Amino acid sequence: MSELAQPNRAGGATETERDPARRKAAGRTYSQAIAAPRLLSIPAFIGLALLVLPILGLIARADWPNLPTAISSTESQSALWLSLQTSTIATVLCAVVGVPLAVLISRSRSWLAGILRTLTTLPLVMPPLVGGMALLYLLGRNGLVGQYLDLWFGVRIPFTTAAVVLAQSFVALPFLVISVEGALRTAGTRFETVAATLGAGRWRVFAQITLPLVLPGLASGIILCFARALGEFGATALFAGNAPGITQTMPLAIYTAFNGAGVGQDSAVALSLLLIFVAIIILLMLRSWRRSPGGLN
Amino acid sequence: MSLKVDVRANRGKFELEAEFELGNGEVLAILGPNGAGKSTLLNALAGLASVSQGSIRLGSRVLTDVASGVAIPTAKRRIGLLGQEPLLFPHLSVAKNIEFALRSSNKSKTDALRLTSEWLDRVHLTEFSKRKPAQLSGGQQQKVAIARALATEPEVLLLDEPMARLDVDTASILRELLREQLRESGTSAILVTHDVNDALELAHRIAIIEEGKITAIGEASALFLQSSAGFASSIFGPNLVEGEIDDDGNVRFVEGATFAPSFGRNSSLRPGQKVLIGFEPRIVTVDPESAPSRK
Numbered sequence: 001m002s003e004l005a006q007p008n009r010a011g012g013a014t015e016t017e018r019d020p021a022r023r024k025a026a027g028r029t030y031s032q033a034i035a036a037p038r039l040l041s042i043p044a045f046i047g048l049a050l051l052v053l054p055i056l057g058l059i060a061r062a063d064w065p066n067l068p069t070a071i072s073s074t075e076s077q078s079a080l081w082l083s084l085q086t087s088t089i090a091t092v093l094c095a096v097v098g099v100p101l102a103v104l105i106s107r108s109r110s111w112l113a114g115i116l117r118t119l120t121t122l123p124l125v126m127p128p129l130v131g132g133m134a135l136l137y138l139l140g141r142n143g144l145v146g147q148y149l150d151l152w153f154g155v156r157i158p159f160t161t162a163a164v165v166l167a168q169s170f171v172a173l174p175f176l177v178i179s180v181e182g183a184l185r186t187a188g189t190r191f192e193t194v195a196a197t198l199g200a201g202r203w204r205v206f207a208q209i210t211l212p213l214v215l216p217g218l219a220s221g222i223i224l225c226f227a228r229a230l231g232e233f234g235a236t237a238l239f240a241g242n243a244p245g246i247t248q249t250m251p252l253a254i255y256t257a258f259n260g261a262g263v264g265q266d267s268a269v270a271l272s273l274l275l276i277f278v279a280i281i282i283l284l285m286l287r288s289w290r291r292s293p294g295g296l297n
Numbered sequence: 298m299s300l301k302v303d304v305r306a307n308r309g310k311f312e313l314e315a316e317f318e319l320g321n322g323e324v325l326a327i328l329g330p331n332g333a334g335k336s337t338l339l340n341a342l343a344g345l346a347s348v349s350q351g352s353i354r355l356g357s358r359v360l361t362d363v364a365s366g367v368a369i370p371t372a373k374r375r376i377g378l379l380g381q382e383p384l385l386f387p388h389l390s391v392a393k394n395i396e397f398a399l400r401s402s403n404k405s406k407t408d409a410l411r412l413t414s415e416w417l418d419r420v421h422l423t424e425f426s427k428r429k430p431a432q433l434s435g436g437q438q439q440k441v442a443i444a445r446a447l448a449t450e451p452e453v454l455l456l457d458e459p460m461a462r463l464d465v466d467t468a469s470i471l472r473e474l475l476r477e478q479l480r481e482s483g484t485s486a487i488l489v490t491h492d493v494n495d496a497l498e499l500a501h502r503i504a505i506i507e508e509g510k511i512t513a514i515g516e517a518s519a520l521f522l523q524s525s526a527g528f529a530s531s532i533f534g535p536n537l538v539e540g541e542i543d544d545d546g547n548v549r550f551v552e553g554a555t556f557a558p559s560f561g562r563n564s565s566l567r568p569g570q571k572v573l574i575g576f577e578p579r580i581v582t583v584d585p586e587s588a589p590s591r592k
Contacts, residue, residue, distance in 0.1 A: 197378040200401035
């Protein structure tokens with residue numbers, strides 16, 4: 001009977017797996033099987049060009065001999081440093097509040113989850129300038145909450161470094177929440193249910209099961225969140241202003257230079273290239289950390 | 298510690314109505330067609346689904362009582378669950394999976410480590426302790442899941458078709474392991490299954506559930522001898538042979554042939570006792586070439 005003649009599966013590797021030549025052949029068959037239609041490569045390359053060509057334009061425009069001077073000026077150095085600091089703090093802040101928010105959304109009833117998700121993604125469809133205005137009318141000296149912060153605690157947030165961090169968090173948080181929430185939904189609740197039947201309390205389940213399971217999604221979210229915070233301009237300009245050393249981040253320094261108030265367009269291009277270079281380095285670092293065995297999957 | 302169940306649970310228009318008792322260390326199999334309410338019942342017992350009426354008591358503890366509004370959360374019920382899929386935590390090694398269960402049931406770190414290696418030994422997977430679940434075969438994963446579920450010393454273990462996803466050979470190995478470990482630990486269990494072999498080999502009693510109601514409950518032999526119609530006979534009929542235990546501890550079929558199963562004289566079967574043998578037709582081979590052998 002056929003059932004009795006079953007190959008021994010306990011051995012694990014099949015013929016194909018053992019033989020390198022065959023494995024290679026099998027791999028080729030596989031990649032052919034999933035190859036995309038060739039015509040798709042045309043719009044794909046147009047898309048890529050749309051993303052990459054402007055940067056080439058920037059590189060072509062750069063005044064390379066004077067580049068080192070432009071980017072080593074005190075102003076650009078302090079703008080870069082401020083950008084890195086505020087973006088990092090904003091990303092940590094987003095992770096601390098964003099992960100719980102993502103958990104809340106993913107565990108809510110569907111109608112409530114829909115409302116929460118819409119509210120969370122609101123900053124994505126808002127021009128950042130509007131976000132900055134909204135923050136100002138909330139936390140400004142005459143704002144809804146700001147007047148009491150000033151009156152009771154003497155705290156004034158606008159036009160401080162804290163305002164930069166808040167503006168960055170406001171625009172970057174949705175990226176982290178969406179990313180983590182997607183991971184939570186993909187992971188489902190089956191492992192959490194099993195953990196509960198084993199007697200695990202909610203905190204143990206969250207810390208040891210839920211969180212590790214969504215780490216890849218969290219890593220993507222952190223990358224997107226950091227990138228968005230680093231590039232943030234509009235909300236910062238309105239809510240935090242443009243004070244060198246305090247609120248003048250790289251995007252603001254670039255804008256200032258480009259408008260001629262600073263050193264001129266050459267300097268703006270140089271700062272832009274520096275920002276792009278730093279951003280690429282950091283994104284590469286985050287990605288390698290995510291893929292490393294000790295990292296996040 | 299006995300489990301007393303008397304509940305009604307609704308899922309959409311479907312209503313489940315179940316009343317039964319599970320003795321200490323007893324294994325009760327629940328057989329029934331798809332959609333009969335088996336999963337609803339298990340979910341109600343595990344606290345994963347709400348109950349519309351009635352109560353669930355475990356020894357002196359009330360787990361669910363609709364009248365007084367009691368609904369103990371899943372994590373505090375001490376009711377384990379083992380399903381079709383092993384659902385091992387993919388980011389934890391085999392050993393860490395079991396350790397997690399032990400730590401969750403309030404064992405100290407030292408005890409958890411010691412018991413983890415004991416359990417790995419019991420399911421013969423010590424050499425795989427550091428592997429991730431994905432590096433194990435389906436059968437090995439399910440063995441770990443059995444160890445993980447039993448390590449927490451649940452008062453009742455709910456088994457939801459635990460062998461359904463395994464091939465015939467692996468399923469029978471797992472069935473034997475499960476029987477051994479359930480007996481050794483004296484854990485009461487409720488086994489939901491389609492597979493009559495599961496029910497016969499693991500359970501002391503069998504309940505038949507149809508359209509949300511338990512239509513028959515009792516010991517296997519009694520149940521199948523009396524139920525000439527309905528679900529029980531439909532799943533059992535063709536593969537069931539009636540016989541009697543002879544002096545050697547073998548089964549003498551009514552038709553005259555003798556079956557010498559491996560349990561020999563050591564089983565609890567007494568000469569003269571009427572028995573039923575159930576089997577899957579696929580395990581029978583007919584080989585006209587070889588001479589008849591006595592064993």
